[in-house]
Each structure stands twice: as C-alpha cells, then as structure tokens.
Amino acid sequence: MNAPSSLQKTALFSAHEKLGARLVEFGGWTMPVQYTGIVEEHKAVRETAGVFDISHMGEFFVSGDNALAFLNGLLTNDVAKLAVGQGQYTLMLNEEGGVIDDLIIYRLHETEFFLVVNASKIEEDHAWIKKNLPAGVSFSDKSDAFSAIALQGPKALEIARKFLGASWPEPKRNEVTTASWNCQPILTARTGYTGEDGLELFFANEIAEKVFLELLEAGKPLGLKPCGLGARDTLRLEACYPLNGNDLSAQRTPLAAGLGTFVSLTKEAIFPGKEILQRQKNEGVKESLVAFRLTDKGPPPRPHYPIYCGPDLVGEVTSGAPSPTLGGGIGMAYVSSVLAKPGTVLHLEVRGARVPVEVIKKPFYKRAS
Amino acid sequence: MSNVPDQLRYAPSHEWLRVESGVGTVGITDHAQAELSDVVYVDLPKVGAQFAAGTTIAVIESVKAASDIYAPVSGEVTEINPELITRPELVNSDSYGAAWLFKLKLSKPEEVDALKDAAGYRALIGE
Numbered sequence: 001m002n003a004p005s006s007l008q009k010t011a012l013f014s015a016h017e018k019l020g021a022r023l024v025e026f027g028g029w030t031m032p033v034q035y036t037g038i039v040e041e042h043k044a045v046r047e048t049a050g051v052f053d054i055s056h057m058g059e060f061f062v063s064g065d066n067a068l069a070f071l072n073g074l075l076t077n078d079v080a081k082l083a084v085g086q087g088q089y090t091l092m093l094n095e096e097g098g099v100i101d102d103l104i105i106y107r108l109h110e111t112e113f114f115l116v117v118n119a120s121k122i123e124e125d126h127a128w129i130k131k132n133l134p135a136g137v138s139f140s141d142k143s144d145a146f147s148a149i150a151l152q153g154p155k156a157l158e159i160a161r162k163f164l165g166a167s168w169p170e171p172k173r174n175e176v177t178t179a180s181w182n183c184q185p186i187l188t189a190r191t192g193y194t195g196e197d198g199l200e201l202f203f204a205n206e207i208a209e210k211v212f213l214e215l216l217e218a219g220k221p222l223g224l225k226p227c228g229l230g231a232r233d234t235l236r237l238e239a240c241y242p243l244n245g246n247d248l249s250a251q252r253t254p255l256a257a258g259l260g261t262f263v264s265l266t267k268e269a270i271f272p273g274k275e276i277l278q279r280q281k282n283e284g285v286k287e288s289l290v291a292f293r294l295t296d297k298g299p300p301p302r303p304h305y306p307i308y309c310g311p312d313l314v315g316e317v318t319s320g321a322p323s324p325t326l327g328g329g330i331g332m333a334y335v336s337s338v339l340a341k342p343g344t345v346l347h348l349e350v351r352g353a354r355v356p357v358e359v360i361k362k363p364f365y366k367r368a369s
Numbered sequence: 370m371s372n373v374p375d376q377l378r379y380a381p382s383h384e385w386l387r388v389e390s391g392v393g394t395v396g397i398t399d400h401a402q403a404e405l406s407d408v409v410y411v412d413l414p415k416v417g418a419q420f421a422a423g424t425t426i427a428v429i430e431s432v433k434a435a436s437d438i439y440a441p442v443s444g445e446v447t448e449i450n451p452e453l454i455t456r457p458e459l460v461n462s463d464s465y466g467a468a469w470l471f472k473l474k475l476s477k478p479e480e481v482d483a484l485k486d487a488a489g490y491r492a493l494i495g496e
Contacts, residue, residue: 038432039407230433297455299410300430322409322432351412351428 010055011147011208019226027120029056031229038230042324045194045235048223049153051215052232056119058143059202060129063112066136071113072269074132075105076254076277077262082107087174087189089262091254092125097273097280098250099257101125102242104191106176114176114187116148116200118244147208151215151224152198152235154367159219160188160199171199181211193232195239195365234321237330240291240363246303247289247318247332255280256334257289258362288340289318291364292348292357294329299350301331301357308347308354309339317348323364330364331357370496371400374465378481379490380441385465388481393442396469397429397460400494405431408460413449413471420444420473422480427470429460442480444473 007030016023021032032053034041044050062071072079077090087106094100101121106114117125126141133139151160161168164186169177171190179186187202203211216226233243242248242257254263255277265278294301301320306313320331331348339346344359377385383401387394402408410430420426420440427438449471453459459468475481485493 033433034406037406234432299412299428299435302435322430324432 008056010053011205012053012055012149012212015209015212016053016226021226021228024229026229027056027118029119031056032226034228034230035226038228038234039324041225041227041231042234044223044225045153045196045227045231046325047154048225049151049155049159049198049219050194050225050227050231051212051219052150052152052227052229053148053212054150054200055147055205055208057148058115058117058119058122058125058141059146059148060115060117060125061112061140061142062115062129062137063109064137065111066134067111067113069269070132070134070137071105072267073271074129075103076264076271077105078264078267079105079107079113080267084109085171085175085177087176087191091248091259091262092128093254093271093273093277094250095272096250097253097276099244099248099252099254100128100250102244102248102254102259104189106187106189108176114202116202120245145205146202147205147211148200148202149212149215150192150194150198150200150232151219152192152194152196153224154196155219155222155224156196156198159215159222159224162222163215163218164188173197182207186211193239193241194235195241195363196235196367233319234324237319237321237332238323238325238363238365240332242289242332243319252287252334253277253280253285256285256287285337287315287334288337289332289334290340290359291330291332291362292346292359293323293326293331293364294348295345295356295358298329298355300329301333301348301350306349307333307335307357308349309335314339314346325365335359371398371403371494372465373398373400373487373491373494373496375487377465378441378484378486379493380439380484381493382439382441384438384441386441386481386484388475388478391475391478392447393444393473393475393481394469395441395471395473396464397438398490399464400496402461402464402468405429405436406461407432408457411453411457411460411470413453414446416446416449418446419476420446422477430457438470440473441484442473442475443477444475446471447474448472
C-alpha cells in the first residue's frame with residue numbers, strides 16, 4: 001500500500017515494507033499499523049516479545065549547570081529525585097494546567113537530560129522549551145537524527161542480552177544505560193508503553209535498519225515479532241497508559257487524568273499551571289478519567305462515543321477498543337467525579353443503542369511481577 | 370492474492386452478492402476481511418427493514434475500527450445470519466460461506482447489472 005509522500009518516513013520504512021507491514025498515517029508519519037494482525041502481535045507482547053518502531057517520537061537533550069532547575073520549573077514531576085541513570089514519567093503543562101505533552105525524562109549525567117516526547121507534539125514541545133529556555137542551558141532537538149525501537153514482553157530482556165552481548169550494562173526498571181553495539185552507542189532504557197517488562201532503544205538513523213533486522217533475527221527463536229501501532233494502542237489501553245490527544249488534552253489537567261503521582265506540588269520549583277493544580281487538588285477534581293468495560297458482549301467502545309447515566313449525558317469516550325487479553329470491549333472516558341467509583345454502571349451510546357458499561361479500577365491489565 | 374469467486378457480483382465497497390430467485394445474499398470479500406483483520410463484532414440490520422443501494426446497512430468492527438457495510442442493491446431484509454452474533458470471527462475465516470451477513474429481497478433487480486463481475490473486481494483491487 002502506498003502512503004502519500006508528504007508524510008514523514010522513519011529510517012525503518014523500507015524494512016517495514018520488506019516485512020509486509022500495512023502502513024498508515026499517524027501524527028504526520030507513515031507508520032506500520034500491523035504486520036500480520038493486531039491480535040497476534042498483541043499476544044506476542046503479552047506472552048513472548050514484540051518490537052515496535054517508535055522512531056517517530058522526539059528526542060531532546062537539555063544540558064548545562066542550570067538544566068535541572070530549568071526542567072524542574074517546566075515539568076510536573078520532581079526532576080531532582082532522579083539519580084544519574086534514572087528516568088521518570090512527567091508532564092509539560094500550559095499556564096492553565098492543561099497538558100501540552102506527557103514524556104519520559106532520563107538523567108544521563110549530572111547536568112545532562114534526555115527527553116522522549118510524542119511524535120505529534122515535537123514542534124509544539126520544541127517551541128515551548130525554546131520560549132522558556134534561560135541563559136546557561138542548552139537545548140538540542142535530535143528527533144531527526146535519532147531512531148528508536150521498543151522491545152517489549154516477558155522475553156524482552158533475554159533477547160536484549162543475546163543481542164547486545166555480555167558487556168551490556170543492564171538497566172533496572174526506569175533506568176537508562178549506554179550499550180555499545182558493533183562499536184556504535186545505543187541508549188537502552190528499561191521503560192515502555194505496553195504494561196510489560198522491556199526496553200526502549202535509541203540510536204542513530206544510520207544504524208537503524210541493521211539494529212531492527214538483526215534484533216528481529218536474534219529474537220526469532222524466542223518468539224519475537226515485529227508489532228505495529230495497532231497492537232501498541234490495545235496494549236497501552238489495557239495498561240491504562242494515556243495517549244496524548246485522546247486521553248490528555250490542553251483543556252484537562254493531569255489530576256483529572258488520574259496522574260497525580262507524577263505531579264509534585266511539594267517541590268519548590270514553580271512549573272506552569274502549578275497554582276491551578278494546587279487549587280484543583282484542594283477543591284477536588286470535578287471530572288475524572290475512568291476505565292470501564294462492557295458488562296456483556298457488545299460493540300467495542302470507540303473514541304467520542306457519548307456516555308450516559310440514566311437520561312443524562314455524563315461524558316465521552318477518549319480511548320476504546322476490544323481487549324485482546326480480556327476478550328470484551330474496554331475504554332477510558334472523562335466522567336463527573338461522583339461517577340468515577342469502581343462498580344458504577346453507566347451506558348455507552350453506540351449507533352443509537354445503549355450498552356451497559358461498568359467503571360473498574362485501573363488498570364485492566366497488570367503483569368505478574 | 371485474495372479469493373474472488375467467479376459466480377458472484379461485487380460492489381466497489383467490497384461486498385459480494387449472490388442472487389437466487391429474486392433474493393440476494395450479501396457478505397464481504399476475502400480482500401475486505403483481510404484489510405479489516407480480527408473481526409470482533411457485527412451489527413446487522415433488522416429483518417423487514419428497507420435499504421436503498423449504496424446506503425449503510427451493517428457495521429463490522431475489527432480491533433482497530435468500525436467499518437460501514439453498504440447495501441449493494443436496493444431491497445428489504447428477509448434474513449440475517451444469527452451465527453455472526455456469537456462468532457464474528459467467521460468473517461475472517463469464511464467470508465464467502467458461513468459468514469454471509471444478510472439476505473435482501475431485491476426491489477430493483479436491474480441494479481445487479483451495475484455491479485462488477487469477478488474480473489472487474491479483481492482489477493479494482495489490483496489483482
């Protein structure tokens with residue numbers, strides 16, 4: 001299938017074509033939505049391992065003596081808590097406390113930080129950082145020079161050990177290390193977006209195809225499969241990881257999204273929206289992002305489907321899909337906070353018909369640890 | 370290469386039609402089921418409802434999205450396939466057989482002539 005040429009291509013584009021991927025547009029990029037089938041790829045990640053092209057994501061480097069202070073005044077989580085080699089999930093907000101982007105920040109060295117941002121937000125994030133950048137802090141956007149893949153699943157680490165060799169300094173959960181692969185550096189982070197153990201690997205475009213194809217080859221005997229954005233979406237939804245643009249937006253705060261753990265209101269630094277979030281915390285959020293599932297067999301929820309409580313419209317689905325692991329339809333939606341309690345029964349409207357759904361405690365899926 | 374049986378007629382929106390004594394049986398093509406992949410739910414029309422050719426008559430849901438199915442010809446629904454309510458995955462495994470969607474009593478039988486034959490449909494999907 002030929003995709004329009006105005007779309008950006010990752011360095012793995014021809015590898016995807018060779019592997020028979022079905023390519024679609026995503027956030028201005030041509031990306032594989034699936035290779036053999038979403039359910040099969042989803043199951044590979046839950047049972048063995050899968051590898052995803054995530055080269056469309058943005059890679060920023062921020063460094064300098066004042067980098068820590070600057071980032072702590074820009075992001076919601078407390079950057080000072082990061083030891084060298086550690087990473088954390090965090091958010092970048094606008095002045096109203098709404099979400100510009102959610103991202104992972106890693107502390108590579110005492111005064112150097114690595115930020116991985118959403119593909120569709122690279123330009124906006126870049127502009128926001130530039131606008132706020134003080135003297136003495138340098139910012140470099142390496143999104144065009146870097147490729148990245150996510151290796152995820154119960155066999156991910158075993159495959160990585162085989163692929164990267166005995167000298168690889170294995171990162172613990174949320175840590176990042178640098179591997180040397182054929183004398184080329186690869187950043188290896190123990191993070192992911194699937195609910196499974198695994199890694200995200202960052203490296204230069206020049207070696208991208210070789211890394212991807214050789215990793216696939218090394219992982220094949222252990223059940224490794226190439227996976228597309230289709231499976232990435234159902235996997236992250238089961239784990240209740242939000243997708244910016246769907247579950248997060250410039251109009252809603254991380255507290256409404258249930259991401260309070262990643263917002264430090266106690267740190268000294270003042271980040272955009274902090275006061276508003278403090279007030280929202282004191283007064284209580286009016287609406288909350290809840291997880292729900294269909295109580296019976298029925299049509300899967302999809303983004304923008306309305307949600308009712310009796311005759312009243314109380315919310316809208318932000319993410320929804322059939323869950324390959326659980327079997328039925330699952331989703332997330334913003335509803336009035338009084339309806340956010342697990343066990344609450346609401347109704348989804350699908351093509352004019354009402355379908356009962358039950359609010360459940362997040363997440364839908366949690367791996368056995 | 371997908372399967373395109375010679376004896377059926379095809380709509381450009383990827384439905385197949387088989388007409389026997391004024392009643393048309395409708396399903397989706399092998400090409401369409403492969404494009405959808407992983408069908409999880411099928412929403413079928415009500416028996417007795419009337420549809421004009423080209424209007425939305427059913428919805429097939431795959432993991433990724435909900436896709437509209439169009440009436441290839443005008444008519445009244447005389448029967449739906451109850452098997453698909455419990456086994457929607459049949460659409461992937463047997464799109465020309467067990468996964469027929471519904472039957473229509475044709476109100477404008479001449480519309481069949483406007484549909485493609487197997488060769489025309491193969492050309493449409495580039496095979």
